[in-house]
Amino acid sequence: MKGISLTRFIIQEQRRTPGASGNFTLLLNDIASACKAISQEVNRGALTGVLGAAESENVQGEVQKKLGLITNDILVNALEWSGQVAAMVSEETPDIIPVPVHYPKGKHLICFDPLDGSSNIDVNISVGTIFSILRCPSEAVEQPTEAAFLQPGRNQVCAGFCVYGPSTIMVLTTGNGVNGFTLDRGVGEFLLTHPNMRIPEEAGEFAINMSNRRFWEEPIRRYVDECVKGTDGGREKNFNMRWIASMVSEVFRILTRGGIFMYPFDYRNPTRPGKLRLLYEANPMSFIVEQAGGVSSTGRQRIMDIQTESIHQRVPVILGTKNEVERLESYYRESLET
Numbered sequence: 001m002k003g004i005s006l007t008r009f010i011i012q013e014q015r016r017t018p019g020a021s022g023n024f025t026l027l028l029n030d031i032a033s034a035c036k037a038i039s040q041e042v043n044r045g046a047l048t049g050v051l052g053a054a055e056s057e058n059v060q061g062e063v064q065k066k067l068g069l070i071t072n073d074i075l076v077n078a079l080e081w082s083g084q085v086a087a088m089v090s091e092e093t094p095d096i097i098p099v100p101v102h103y104p105k106g107k108h109l110i111c112f113d114p115l116d117g118s119s120n121i122d123v124n125i126s127v128g129t130i131f132s133i134l135r136c137p138s139e140a141v142e143q144p145t146e147a148a149f150l151q152p153g154r155n156q157v158c159a160g161f162c163v164y165g166p167s168t169i170m171v172l173t174t175g176n177g178v179n180g181f182t183l184d185r186g187v188g189e190f191l192l193t194h195p196n197m198r199i200p201e202e203a204g205e206f207a208i209n210m211s212n213r214r215f216w217e218e219p220i221r222r223y224v225d226e227c228v229k230g231t232d233g234g235r236e237k238n239f240n241m242r243w244i245a246s247m248v249s250e251v252f253r254i255l256t257r258g259g260i261f262m263y264p265f266d267y268r269n270p271t272r273p274g275k276l277r278l279l280y281e282a283n284p285m286s287f288i289v290e291q292a293g294g295v296s297s298t299g300r301q302r303i304m305d306i307q308t309e310s311i312h313q314r315v316p317v318i319l320g321t322k323n324e325v326e327r328l329e330s331y332y333r334e335s336l337e338t
Contacts, residue, residue: 006032006170006181006190013174027084027108027133028158032170032190034078035129038071038114039168039183042127067121068092071114071129085110086136087144089279089311096146096311105141108157109134109149111280111311116161117246126165128248132284133158149311153283153304161284163248171197171252173291178255199294200258203321207242207250208262215266219299219331224262247276251285251319255292260320260328264299274298274316278308282317295325299332 010025072092079085080097083104088097089111099105112131121127134155140148160172168183170190180194206227213221230238242259244250250261263275276282286296286303296303296319306315318325 002192002195004192006172006192009179009181009192013176023084023106024108024157026082027079027106027110028172030078030082030084031075031110031131031160034075035162035168035170036183036188036190037074037078038129039162039164041067041070041074042121042164068115068118075112075114075129079110082106084108086141087148088112089149090114091277091280091312094312096144096149098144105144107136107138107141109136109144111149111284113277113280116248116281117244120244120246125244126163126246126249128161128163128246130161130248130281130284131159132156132280132287146311149279150308152307153278153286156283156287156304159284159287161248161251161288163246163252165249169194169252171255171288173288175287175291178288178292180255194256197255197292199255199289199292199321201293201321201323203239203258203260203324204237205240205242205253205257205259206262206324207244207253207259208264209243209245210241212266212268215268217265217267217299217335219328219335220262220264222331223328247281247285251288254289254294254320258321260318260324262328263317265316272314274314276315276317278303278306278313278315279311282315285317286319289319293322294320295322295329297325297329299329300336 007029010028014025072090076097080099081103084106085108086105087109091113110131110133114129115127116130117127134151135157136144137148158174162170170181172179178197180197181190182193184191226233226235227239254261265274282303289296298316299318318328
């Protein structure tokens with residue numbers, strides 16, 4: 001199957017699903033088309049004057065990037081008219097994005113971070129797009145509200161991300177494993193290049209923003225200190241640290257090489273439970289990681305079991321190689337027992 005197009009792959013998956021209407025296939029094709037357009041904008045960068053900050057902030061109070069707003073518009077314009085979605089949620093907008101009344105509505109909800117790692121765009125480091133698809137409750141299809149999106153991550157029917165780096169790669173799961181597709185610009189198609197992705201069972205890398213160490217909880221401090229000391233501190237091997245500040249890049253590296261990614265709770269702002277957003281960052285990445293044989297947790301509970309309370313809800317995130325995440329979870333349990 002390696003080398004087949006994303007479109008063919010999706011259709012083949014559809015044929016394995018009794019009663020499938022094809023609407024979900026059309027939705028994934030619309031997302032793929034939007035990601036191709038975003039890839040083009042990212043690659044052109046300064047040539048079209050899209051770098052730098054916009055004169056606005058998002059709902060989290062973060063300064064928005066020009067390219068972040070452009071990529072948001074690309075996704076909305078690709079999805080709102082197609083008849084496949086009932087409503088959308090984006091990092092870049094404070095409220096849900098309804099489908100205009102003159103377009104038909106579909107049975108799915110989509111949540112997305114249109115430009116993950118946007119702080120990297122001006123220094124030419126990889127960025128990406130993350131998306132999550134949920135079923136819309138039948139009673140909410142015609143007039144969906146925020147309440148329709150307040151579902152736990154285990155309800156996702158699909159999750160994926162695109163990383164825009166030296167090549168553009170889309171990683172996708174519909175609950176039957178994880179597959180990666182590379183954009184062939186010559187033919188304008190995503191082609192299957194990473195079938196059945198599995199996270200290696202052993203890890204030698206960890207990713208965390210070390211500048212926040214003084215604000216960490218004790219289990220995180222203990223785990224990272226062990227990794228830094230390596231064989232001198234009781235671990236069976238030495239570790240390397242990685243930090244790209246782009247979740248799509250961090251997760252893609254873990255999918256291919258193993259490791260652990262941590263953006264935990266810290267005490268800089270005790271009223272804020274985490275940095276990453278549940279609906280369109282933590283949940284889709286957790287779905288992908290679990291489908292690839294890894295674990296995703298807050299340290300205290302499985303991320304995909306969290307009941308969503310608001311569309312921009314934040315959570316701590318610890319994900320990656322099963323053995324490493326479970327070791328860190330054990331440190332959290334020990335800390336609660338003392």
